[in-house]
Amino acid sequence: xxxxxxxxxxxxxxxxxxxxxxxxxxxxxxxxxxxxxxxxxxxxxxxxxxxxxxxxxxxxxxxxxxxxxxxxxxxxxxxxxxxxxxxxxxxxxxxxxxxxxxxxxxxxxxxxxxxxxxxxxxxxxxxxxxxxxxxxxxxxxxxxxxxxxxxxxxxxxxxxxxxxxxxxxxxxxxxxxxxxxxxxxxxxxxxxxxxxxxxxxxxxxxxxxxxxxxxxxxxxxxxxxxxxxxxxxxxxxxxxxxxxxxxxxxxxxxxxxxxxxxxxxxxxxxxxxxxxxxxxxxxxxxxxxxxxxxxxxxxxxxxxxxxxxxxxxxxxxxxxxxxxxxxxxxxxxxxxxxxxxxxxxxxxxxxxx
Numbered sequence: 100x101x102x103x104x105x106x107x108x109x110x111x112x113x114x115x116x117x118x119x120x121x122x123x124x125x126x127x128x129x130x131x132x133x134x135x136x137x138x139x140x141x142x143x144x145x146x147x148x149x150x151x152x153x154x155x156x157x158x159x160x161x162x163x164x165x166x167x168x169x170x171x172x173x174x175x176x177x178x179x180x181x182x183x184x185x186x187x188x189x190x191x192x193x194x195x196x197x198x199x200x201x202x203x204x205x206x207x208x209x210x211x212x213x214x215x216x217x218x219x220x221x222x223x224x225x226x227x228x229x230x231x232x233x234x235x236x237x238x239x240x241x242x243x244x245x246x247x248x249x250x251x252x253x254x255x256x257x258x259x260x261x262x263x264x265x266x267x268x269x270x271x272x273x274x275x276x277x278x279x280x281x282x283x284x285x286x287x288x289x290x291x292x293x294x295x296x297x298x299x300x301x302x303x304x305x306x307x308x309x310x311x312x313x314x315x316x317x318x319x320x321x322x323x324x325x326x327x328x329x330x331x332x333x334x335x336x337x338x339x340x341x342x343x344x345x346x347x348x349x350x351x352x353x354x355x356x357x358x359x360x361x362x363x364x365x366x367x368x369x370x371x372x373x374x375x376x377x378x379x380x381x382x383x384x385x386x387x388x389x390x391x392x393x394x395x396x397x398x399x400x401x402x403x404x405x406x407x408x409x410x411x412x413x414x415x416x417x418x419x420x421x422x423x424x425x426x427x428x429x430x431x432x433x434x435x436x437x438x439x440x441x442x443x444x445x446x447x448x449x450x451x452x
Contacts, residue, residue, distance in 0.1 A: 198363070199363070200360075200361035200362060200363040200374060201354075201361055203361075203363055203374040203391050204350060204351070204354055204361050204374050204376065204389070205351065206391070206392075207350065207373075207374055207389045207390065207391055207392070207393075207394040208298075208347040208348075208350040208351045208389075208394055209347060209394070210347075210390075210392060210393050210394035211343060211346045211347040211350060211389070211393070211394025211395065212296070212343050212344050212346065212347030212348070212394070213343065213347075214343040214346075214393070214394065214395070215343070216342050216343055216344075217342075217441065217442040218342075218442070219247040219288050219292075219340075219442040220247065221247055221248040221289060222246075222247070222248060222251065223247050223442050223443065223444055224244040224245060224246055224247065224251075224253060224442070224443050224444070224445065224446060224448070225244070225245045225247060225288055225339065225340045225440070225441075225442060226242070226243070226244055226439070226440065226441045226442070226443045226448070226449060226450065227242070227243050227245075227340070227437060227439070227440050228240065228241070228242050228437075228438045228439040228440075228449075229241055229398065229435050229436060229437045229438055230368045230369055230398075230435060230436040230438065231257075231259075231368065231433075231434075231435050232368040232433070232434050232435070232436075233368075233432045233433035233434055234401075234432075234433035236259050237259070238368075239257070239258050239259055240438075241255065241256065241257040242255070242256040242257075242449075243255045243256070243257075243267065243338075244267070244443070244445075244446040244447070244448075245267060245288070245338060245339060245340075246267075246269060246287075246288075247287065247288035247289060247442070248271075248287060248288075248289055249269055249270040249271040249281055249285065249286075249287030249288070249289065249290070250269050250271050250272070251269055252266050252267065252268065252269050253266070253267030253268075253269070253446065254266060254267055254446040254447065255267050270285045270286060270287055271285055271287065282308075283305075283308045283310065283331050284310070284312060284313070286331065286334055286335060286338075286339050287339070288339055288340060288341075291335055291339055291340075291341045291342075291345060292341070292342050292345060294341075294345050294348070294349075295345075295348065296344040296345055296347070296348045297348060298348045298351035298352045298355065299352075299355075301345075301348045301349065301352040302352040302355050302356065305328040305331065305332070305352060305356065306324065306325070306328055306356070308327075308328070308331075310324060310327045313327060321357075322357075322358065325356055325357045325358050326358070326378070326379055326380060326381070328356050329353060329356050329358070329359060329378035329379070329380060329385070330380045332349055332352070332353045332356075332376075332387070333380060333385055333387060333399065335349060336349070336387055336396045336399070337399055337435070340440060346394070346396070347394060350376065350387075350389060350394070353376045353378070353387065354376050356378065358378060358379060359376055359377060359378040360376075360377050360378075361374065361375070361376055361377070362374070362375045362377050362386065365377075365386045365388050365400060366388075366400075366434075367388050367397045367398035367399075367400065367434055367435065367436040367437075368398055368400075368434035368435050368436035369397075369398070369436035369438070371388075371390075371397050371398075371436065372391075373388045373389050373390050373391055373397045374388070374389055374391050375387060375388045375389070375400075376389075379404070380401075382403060382404055382405070383401045383402065383403060383404065384401070384402045384403075384404055385399060385400070385401050386399065386400040386401075387399055388400065395437075396437060396440075397436060397437060398434060398435040398436040398437055399433075399434065399435050400432070400433070400434040400435075401432075401433045401434070402432050402433075
């Protein structure tokens with residue numbers, strides 16, 4: 100008697116073969132226990148060979164022998180895996196340092212904003228020791244203590260002023276006509292600390308402030324308003340100081356005031372070079388100079404515009420050598436260099452004392 104598989108019709112044999120193939124495919128898709136990496140990355144050709152040795156064709160006698168088993172996996176070794184593409188990729192070269200004025204100022208402003216915050220309390224004083232040179236005066240050192248709240252009297256020690264010891268009147272006081280609240284017409288450290296830290300928002304506040312009380316019988320033109328805005332930034336850096344985040348925003352906002360420019364290299368009274376925001380304050384060309392790496396305020400340089408060549412075709416203040424009369428007593432050239440700045444508890448107190 101013939102074997103049963105031999106009696107199956109060709110259609111039935113095709114059906115059984117297709118069913119078996121579907122079972123094999125289902126088994127291949129079923130989740131399997133995690134195995135060594137060599138199985139996970141096996142090539143499609145190897146998988147096809149494994150399926151082929153398990154295929155049983157109906158009508159053949161296999162004599163009860165077990166299907167061939169796959170070859171055992173190669174034993175694991177202690178060798179390190181091949182490096183990945185990311186591990187062997189060539190590192191990107193460092194980003195070049197900016198050399199253009201705008202890039203230098205932007206980097207300095209970000210560095211200034213990240214400096215430690217001295218956190219001046221409302222009854223404390225902003226201390227500053229600086230060199231002042233020029234304005235037809237001998238080079239000298241000046242110390243000052245400015246009240247953070249604007250209501251206490253400060254102190255200035257300057258040999259070129261009176262007897263060298265001078266009170267710094269409080270911006271906010273009870274004297275007739277004195278402002279009673281802080282603002283751009285009565286700058287205090289507390290007011291400055293509350294200014295926006297976004298440069299564009301700060302710029303809008305500087306340009307929209309009411310400064311009509313500063314002019315008497317003179318039209319307050321947009322050009323004059325822009326100069327007042329720049330003068331207020333100068334006052335803040337030169338006398339008031341500002342928390343780091345506000346200082347960084349002020350640097351960038353000052354560079355956006357119409358009529359200002361940025362100079363890549365300007366020197367303070369100590370000969371230190373930095374990036375500067377340059378504007379006009381009345382008849383003066385004023386440079387606010389900042390350290391290119393730390394963003395620290397180095398000092399200010401002022402020159403009479405009459406001592407300078409005319410402005411360029413863009414209408415911006417001239418850049419380059421500040422004054423042809425610098426250092427020889429001819430012409431007006433005034434510069435400062437901040438040597439120390441801190442927050443102290445009372446007048447005449449110095450950092451570390």
